[in-house]
Amino acid sequence: MLILASKSPRRQEILDILGINYSVIPSDFDEEGVLDSPSPIALAEILATLKGRAVSNNNYGAYVLSADTVVEVDGISLGKPKDFGESKEMLKLLSGKAHSVITGVSLTKDGLLLDSFSEMTKVYFKNLTETEINWYINTKDPFDKAGGYGIQGPGGIFVEKIEGCYFNVVGLPLSRTANLLRHHDLFKLGV
Numbered sequence: 311m312l313i314l315a316s317k318s319p320r321r322q323e324i325l326d327i328l329g330i331n332y333s334v335i336p337s338d339f340d341e342e343g344v345l346d347s348p349s350p351i352a353l354a355e356i357l358a359t360l361k362g363r364a365v366s367n368n369n370y371g372a373y374v375l376s377a378d379t380v381v382e383v384d385g386i387s388l389g390k391p392k393d394f395g396e397s398k399e400m401l402k403l404l405s406g407k408a409h410s411v412i413t414g415v416s417l418t419k420d421g422l423l424l425d426s427f428s429e430m431t432k433v434y435f436k437n438l439t440e441t442e443i444n445w446y447i448n449t450k451d452p453f454d455k456a457g458g459y460g461i462q463g464p465g466g467i468f469v470e471k472i473e474g475c476y477f478n479v480v481g482l483p484l485s486r487t488a489n490l491l492r493h494h495d496l497f498k499l500g501v
């Protein structure tokens with residue numbers, strides 16, 4: 311049995327593409343305060359693993375897939391903005407330059423980490439005007455998203471180009487997640 315330890319509807323939509331059976335049990339692991347950790351690559355993988363372990367500990371026998379997305383710009387790791395002000399600060403930081411979106415993915419069973427990886431996508435933002443930033447924050451789209459924007463919604467108008475996996479930016483790198491699940495016999499092509 312496979313569990314997706316995530317409340318993110320985007321992660322569910324991406325996993326649904328594989329057409330496999332799984333259940334959803336969101337993790338109650340509290341990420342607060344862990345953001346001061348080492349590199350964003352390590353951070354995303356550590357957070358994904360801690361989220362997964364919290365669910366795995368209560369669901370023995372099940373494989374637990376979990377993920378965490380972090381945005382890094384100018385050496386600063388960004389999580390989700392808490393309010394209008396923080397959202398504005400993040401968008402100003404991202405304006406007119408490239409940043410990294412890193413998603414860590416973990417597979418856990420019986421409280422033990424079986425596999426994990428981090429995937430990075432480079433995202434290039436256009437220069438943002440004050441009007442664009444205020445308009446976007448008023449859509450309320452930034453608040454449940456790392457870095458304070460979503461490429462798949464109205465925030466997509468700020469993105470000039472990306473290098474790497476699109477699904478990774480949205481929260482679950484499809485190709486590498488499929489490889490990981492195949493490696494553990496949790497996704498079979500059935501031909």
Ligand SMILES: Cc1cn([C@H]2C[C@H](O)[C@@H](COP(=O)(O)OP(=O)(O)OP(=O)(O)O)O2)c(=O)[nH]c1=O
Pocket residue numbers: 315316317318320321336337361377378379380381390411454455456457459460461462479480481
């Ligand atoms: C950069 C970016 C992030 N995001 C989302 C992906 C993640 O859902 C979210 C980052 O927060 P996460 O803490 O990674 O995930 P979550 O709290 O939404 O869900 P859970 O921990 O239960 O799995 O930001 C987008 O949807 N689009 C984007 O362009």
